Amino acid sequence: MKLNRTSFALVATLLAGTALPTFANATVTVLGWPGGSEETALRATVETYNKQASDADKVELLFFNREGFYDKLQADMAAGSSAFDVNLVATYSIGRYAPYMEPVDLGADAAKVFGESVLKTMQFDGRQYGVPTDLSLHFMYYRKDLIDALMKDDAAKKTYGEIAQKYLGKPLQPKDPDSWTWDDWAATALYFTKQVNSGSPVRYGTVLQMKNLLFNMMVFQSLPRSYGGDWMDKDGNVTVDSDAYRTGLELYKKLYDAGSSPKDSLSYEYAETNAAFASGQAATALQWNAAAADLTSTEKSPAVAEVTGIVAPPAGPDGRADHIHGLGLGLNKNAKNKEGAVRFLKWLATEDAALLYARSGGSPALSPDVVAKVAKERPDLVKLGEFASKYGYVMSGATSASALPVYELQAKEFTGYWSGQQSLEDALAHTKAGMQDLLKK
Amino acid sequence: MALVTRAEGRMYLTPLVGFLLLFLGFPAIVNLIYSVSTVTFETLRSPVLSGFGNYVAVLNDREFWGSAWFSLRFGLLTALAECLIGLFLAIFLAPLLSKRPVLMAPLMLPLMVAPAMVGLMYRLVLHEFAGPVPYYLFEWFGDSPAFLDINNAFRTLVVVETLQWTPFAFLLFYMAYSAIPLDVREASSLDGASPLEIVRWIDLPLMKPTLVIAFFIRFIDGFRVFDNVYALTGSGAGGSTTSLSIYIYQAFFKEGAIGKAVAASVVLFLASFIVLHGLNRLAGRRKG
Structure with missing residues (x-):
């Protein structure tokens, strides 16, 4: 009996030891687009964010493989997964994932950073579902x-x-x-x-x-x-x-x-x-x-x-x-740490964060005034913005589920x-x- | 006196039965329900029963039959090639391996690599501008075939699968070959049998059960192929390299046709069950 009690106490101590740090470090888990420049840029940007964020707001990154990414994401979200608070969303999949996500208010400054047309690549039924991190064309x-x-x-x-x-x-x-x-x-x-x-x-x-x-x-x-x-x-x-x-x-x-x-x-x-x-x-x-x-x-x-x-x-x-094909990050409806996730998304939509993301290798489509600040390091982003505004299009029906x-x-x-x-x-x-x-x- | 009473036996078996019911029985029942329902990712928890429409859709789908034909051809060809090469190597290398058993390790290495990794590796190896095979073919002959175009993709996939899994057949055959008593061979040799006759009339009949089992294991593995094909060619131009597993995966995830995908998996399950049951009965008859 004594042995059982001792064992029970040991197991309880072990469990407490593993659980407590989890409670103490409620972080924001972000599921990003794996591989390539997007992952590199997000890692660098998050590193900077974590230096200024409180413990509860610190961001942890999660990456699947690109192969079958959207399918796995759909299966996870349909199952009500709370393994991530913020998830990747793309222009052509917003309709598919919107039922499992929550719209997010990025604030008035977001339009100055990205421009209305780029913000629209992350909208569904008139509501903003994500921060446009990368524009692909x-x-x-x-x-x-x-x-x-x-x-x-x-x-x-x-x-x-x-x-x-x-x-x-x-x-x-x-x-x-x-x-x-x-x-x-x-x-x-x-x-x-x-x-x-x-x-x-x-x-x-x-x-x-x-x-x-x-x-x-x-x-x-x-x-x-x-x-x-x-x-x-x-x-x-x-x-x-x-x-x-x-x-x-x-x-x-x-x-x-x-x-x-x-x-x-x-x-x-x-x-x-x-x-x-x-x-x-x-x-x-x-x-x-x-x-x-x-x-x-x-x-x-x-x-x-x-x-x-x-x-x-x-x-x-x-x-x-x-x-045009926009990638962005939005809020999982079943997020465990919604407040922290929203704070991260709002920060990501600021000019400083967008410029940091661009300098780290990402491809955000930025408004002319903002892109001018990185034109020397990233001349391709100037072309990106120019081509998107002059020639960019989305096929009719291409944002449906x-x-x-x-x-x-x-x-x-x-x-x-x-x-x-x-x-x-x-x-x-x-x-x-x-x-x-x-x-x- | 029995070592274990009937009641104790039941008690010991309960966790296993519970495990099987939970992890195999429950998904099987859910699958059967989904296969006769209208269901989407949004309504996974509330499917609406709709009859056998999903089965009709699957059986009328030319892609289903196309993928079944791909899997059948792929399974048969790879199983045959792996067994023939494995058998040849087992007999040919047996004298060497009996003296240098350490050589088994490198021969088994391909089995250690995940099939998806093998697919990715060959995607690189066969790439015209990055792969060593086309590089040397261009160097030596001034040209290189398109390994993954519509005419060659199937052959390339068969070769890749065979290269990876021949060691499995080889291992089984080598063990079976080594288990044949030497005195049987010596006796036949004294009776004047040539080495080829010994293989034909002594070794092969004694190895027959292993040959049959290895062939069916490799056929089943080839028939349900997914990872290396998906990594190497995807479903292929116009769906030309769609195996049954890829068909089910695509119907489920890409089309969101969950009912159809599950109905296809039930059809596959029934077909597999009939074949395995037939084999089991055949084996039982042979024993009797």
Whole structure:
């Protein structure tokens, strides 16, 4: 009996020893976007915040893997998880997660830091669900040295014109990348393709991200958009079978079939595209803005860092278009430490925090006055803000709860067409039928 | 006198039965309910019974049958390749391994790596600009095949799976081969049997139970493949590398079609149960 009492006392002491520090250190747990510049910037920003925060407000970071992130997050939130107080939210998933989150008032100054249009990327049903930490859009990366040499060489220009005529049926001439149409880009990609032009100094004219993956559809979307494409018309009818989508899908397939993009492009996503362009064997790449830091770093991409140019995606008949995708942090409805979480989110929306986040490698879209303060260290953020305000768009229906399944559906059907498993007509018909089903929910 | 009375036996078994009921029985019942319900992530705790519509949707879905065909082909091919190579290695390396058993350790190493890691590793190894395999192919032959394009992805996945799991089959076969008494082989040798005849008429018949078990274990593992395929090609261009497990995962998480995903898993469970029950009966008949 004595032994039992002693054991009981020991166990109780052990439990108390482990539980008490937990009570004493009620922290704010933040679930962030894992890997890449977002994680690095958030870690650095939180480190600064923790130096000034009280014990109860100190932030602890939690990261899953990127693979299946949104699915795991959905399962956790639907199960009422309180494992994190603040969670990641993205423009295209707000509708999906809003039922498990609480709106948050960021204060009047947030609009001065980010601008109303950027704050809207974190709104659903008119309510603010998060602080916009990163804005993602796409840059057209190109090799300045290759384009400059092409523009100066008359024989090369003649070959370029012949290739454009043969493959695109148009007598095009080389142009400055900032005034490219999609046809100009395609002709340039074909010219720099070894399989098309044996004199090409590089193996491929471009790198297409064609893996069956929803994020790749975001990259592709700007092509049909610049031809006037949209998911739905004003009456809510699905319009994915438009000429704009046909043109975009056919152009990708034409380039892939001609060997302008690596053979394994059907398994390429962000990392593979970066590796291909950084190898110095590709002339152009339509890629996420987050890659700018790596592709222009002499340490990470020594072969191309000093010759990489950046412009907005090429133009179509409706001008240029750049797909905006905002990441942010918002409040979990089941948060254990809501007060601490709200204090952290409000601090994150201040100018000081946004600038710190930018200097630490993040990609916040900041208002012109604020971005001017980091323009020297982060010139890409100036481009980010400029492209977002001039060319940024969100497809009709793309903030609904079904937005991500729509991208998934497009990824499956479009890659089926690009890989030659189904015709363009079938791909568009399947996509339209699936989107009608998803968007009416 | 029995060492343990019937009452004591029941008492000892109670925790195990309780555990199984809680951790296997409860999810199974929830699955069955979800499979005949309309349910979303928002209504996980309040599904609405809606009949067998989910089963009809699954059985009419061409993607379900496409993924079932992928899993069947993948399971059969990888199991066959792993068993054949494993058997060859077990017999070929047996004399060496009996003298240098330490060599078993490096041969077993692939089993220690998580399948998802293997997928990620090959994603790097086969990448045209970062991987050593395409690099040397370009150096030596001026070109490299697209290992993960629509024509080669299936073959690449089969090779990757086979490379990782052949050591498992090899280990079983080597143990079975080593367990055959030497005097049996010596006797047949004295009777004038050639080494090939000894393998054909002595070793293989004695190893048959192990061969069958290893084949089915590897088939089941290949049939339910998920991690390395998902890490390497995802569901593939146009869904071309969608295994049944990936189909269920996608229906559940990507489409949010929980009822359909669960119905597919029930169909898979029933099919597996029928096959395993058939095998069990077959084994029972052989014993009898």
